[in-house]
Amino acid sequence: MRNADRQAIRDLPLFADVDEQRFDELLNAAYVQRIPAHVDLIREGEPADFLYVVIEGSVELFSSSHGRDSSMAIVTPISTFILAATIKDAPFLMSARTVAPSKLLLIPSVNIRAVFEADTRFARAIVTELATCYRGVVKSMKNLKLRTAVERVGNYIIRLQDKSGGADVVELPYGKKILASILGMTPENLSRAFGALQSHGIVVDGPSIEIIDRTALEACCKPNPLIDDPRS
Amino acid sequence: MRNADRQAIRDLPLFADVDEQRFDELLNAAYVQRIPAHVDLIREGEPADFLYVVIEGSVELFSSSHGRDSSMAIVTPISTFILAATIKDAPFLMSARTVAPSKLLLIPSVNIRAVFEADTRFARAIVTELATCYRGVVKSMKNLKLRTAVERVGNYIIRLQDKSGGADVVELPYGKKILASILGMTPENLSRAFGALQSHGIVVDGPSIEIIDRTALEACCKPNPLIDDPRS
DNA sequence: CGCGCGGCTTGACAATGATCAAGCATCCAA
DNA sequence: TTGGATGCTTGATCATTGTCAAGCCGCGCG
Numbered sequence: 274m275r276n277a278d279r280q281a282i283r284d285l286p287l288f289a290d291v292d293e294q295r296f297d298e299l300l301n302a303a304y305v306q307r308i309p310a311h312v313d314l315i316r317e318g319e320p321a322d323f324l325y326v327v328i329e330g331s332v333e334l335f336s337s338s339h340g341r342d343s344s345m346a347i348v349t350p351i352s353t354f355i356l357a358a359t360i361k362d363a364p365f366l367m368s369a370r371t372v373a374p375s376k377l378l379l380i381p382s383v384n385i386r387a388v389f390e391a392d393t394r395f396a397r398a399i400v401t402e403l404a405t406c407y408r409g410v411v412k413s414m415k416n417l418k419l420r421t422a423v424e425r426v427g428n429y430i431i432r433l434q435d436k437s438g439g440a441d442v443v444e445l446p447y448g449k450k451i452l453a454s455i456l457g458m459t460p461e462n463l464s465r466a467f468g469a470l471q472s473h474g475i476v477v478d479g480p481s482i483e484i485i486d487r488t489a490l491e492a493c494c495k496p497n498p499l500i501d502d503p504r505s
Numbered sequence: 506m507r508n509a510d511r512q513a514i515r516d517l518p519l520f521a522d523v524d525e526q527r528f529d530e531l532l533n534a535a536y537v538q539r540i541p542a543h544v545d546l547i548r549e550g551e552p553a554d555f556l557y558v559v560i561e562g563s564v565e566l567f568s569s570s571h572g573r574d575s576s577m578a579i580v581t582p583i584s585t586f587i588l589a590a591t592i593k594d595a596p597f598l599m600s601a602r603t604v605a606p607s608k609l610l611l612i613p614s615v616n617i618r619a620v621f622e623a624d625t626r627f628a629r630a631i632v633t634e635l636a637t638c639y640r641g642v643v644k645s646m647k648n649l650k651l652r653t654a655v656e657r658v659g660n661y662i663i664r665l666q667d668k669s670g671g672a673d674v675v676e677l678p679y680g681k682k683i684l685a686s687i688l689g690m691t692p693e694n695l696s697r698a699f700g701a702l703q704s705h706g707i708v709v710d711g712p713s714i715e716i717i718d719r720t721a722l723e724a725c726c727k728p729n730p731l732i733d734d735p736r737s
Numbered sequence: 738c739g740c741g742c743g744g745c746t747t748g749a750c751a752a753t754g755a756t757c758a759a760g761c762a763t764c765c766a767a
Numbered sequence: 768t769t770g771g772a773t774g775c776t777t778g779a780t781c782a783t784t785g786t787c788a789a790g791c792c793g794c795g796c797g
Contacts, residue, residue, distance in 0.1 A: 317731055336647050336651060336731075338651040338727070338731075338732065341652075342651075343647070343650040345646065345650075358640075360636050361636045363640070364731070366731055366737070367643070389629070389632070390629075393625045396628045397621070400628060400632055400635060401593065403632060403636055403639055404589035404592050404635055406639050407639040407642060408595070408598055410642040410643055411577070411598050411599070411642055414642060414646055415570065415577075417646070417650070419569075419570045420573075421753080421754095448775090449774075449775065450773090450775080459754075460776090461754090461755075461756085461776080462753090462754060464776050465776090468777090495570070495571040499570075500570065681745065682743090691786080692744080693747080693785075693786085693787095694783090694784060695745090696746050697747090700747090
């Protein structure tokens with residue numbers, strides 16, 4: 274493993290305070306895997322044998338039930354996924370597949386659980402991580418239940434602009450098909466929402482979106498920091 | 506505080522392994538409150554000054570944004586709510602109000618965080634609790650995104666029957682208006698879903714529901730343990 | 738006890754969003 | 768380079784769900 278990658282993982286709040294020796298143990302037990310795009314990593318319902326860390330690329334978490342599918346989230350570097358299932362030694366509630374060619378670190382769950390039992394600082398870091406994950410999903414629920422499709426799309430654009438340092442032109446980081454599914458709508462409806470928002474301060478050109486009137490966009494889509502602020 | 510209440514709280518996985526002296530500290534710092542029905546306990550966006558424990562009665566967690574409201578969960582005894590906000594010292598993402606006359610224990614968040622820092626077993630119990638809460642919300646998301654309204658209602662009935670030990674007749678534990686909102690629909694649509702399910706193995710009489718053909722109900726609503734099993 | 742309010746049901750109608758289908762553009766593999 | 772597959776857009780149509788409204792019932796309060 275490259276030192277830059279190792280340091281990037283070390284800098285994650287989850288691992289930052291772990292005892293150095295135990296961090297070494299985790300990494301020594303782990304596997305680095307380079308995976309092409311569109312590869313299934315794990316299937317919902319299967320045991321969570323590894324904690325996954327996305328180093329490069331991106332991973333889609335999705336769920337299926339009786340013929341229906343829905344994307345739930347995209348995990349980008351440097352992030353972990355399936356921490357809760359790992360800690361609980363429980364089956365995973367979502368499947369995961371690579372969206373782009375990806376570099377992943379797979380840390381065996383037994384090692385994660387061992388360090389969790391042995392290192393108090395790790396246990397506390399896991400608390401913070403899980404609390405953050407929990408609040409993230411609660412906010413997604415609120416987004417779904419309290420907003421129309423157009424509002425969800427508009428607020429996604431606003432968040433993306435904020436995340437891009439306020440740039441006027443932002444690029445969608447993944448395809449519109451997945452974005453639609455994450456936002457809880459069909460691709461057709463996403464196209465229509467983009468169309469509708471062109472009267473409210475944006476210009477859409479494929480994966481590029483220019484925000485020409487942020488005020489109009491916010492008036493239409495009504496951002497709420499208790500849903501949209503990634504730090505809350 | 507009555508000994509039975511104290512023991513019931515002590516028996517919660519969250520507190521079961523906490524050092525006895527520290528558990529005493531928590532309870533000594535706490536307040537018992539008897540609250541009538543329909544009283545707002547906390548408003549979303551406010552700081553989470555207390556961890557709440559429902560000892561009797563029930564509490565509705567709900568959210569509002571720009572004129573729209575939605576119920577998110579009902580908390581029943583013996584359970585806590587707003588643990589994540591307490592631990593993160595963050596604003597609460599949902600409001601809470603009593604559904605029925607309730608008896609609550611309010612434990613100051615500063616005390617919770619102090620014991621979290623001092624008692625490893627508490628930290629670990631919090632991990633398990635948060636992981637469980639996180640998985641619960643993920644399952645709610647899947648319920649919303651992967652099912653129709655009728656399926657959501659039908660699976661709610663199935664879960665209620667399982668929770669009632671398989672009884673043929675079950676009672677809705679709270680009003681249909683709140684149930685509709687938790688399941689992500691209007692009260693009118695809930696009534697219609699109950700009506701539709703009368704052709705699929707149930708008989709509805711006010712808050713009583715008789716399941717006369719569980720097989721037909723399951724065939725219609727397609728339960729999935731990765732959504733519906735409360736232990737997963 | 739009576740009245741008012743809220744919950745719930747039901748019907749009519751409207752709105753939102755999904756489905757189906759066709760066409761275009763792009764990307765990837767042979 | 769070419770062909771096929773996939774993503775995306777757009778339109779027509781359909782289905783699900785929300786809104787509005789009225790009526791009934793039960794509960795709580797004066």
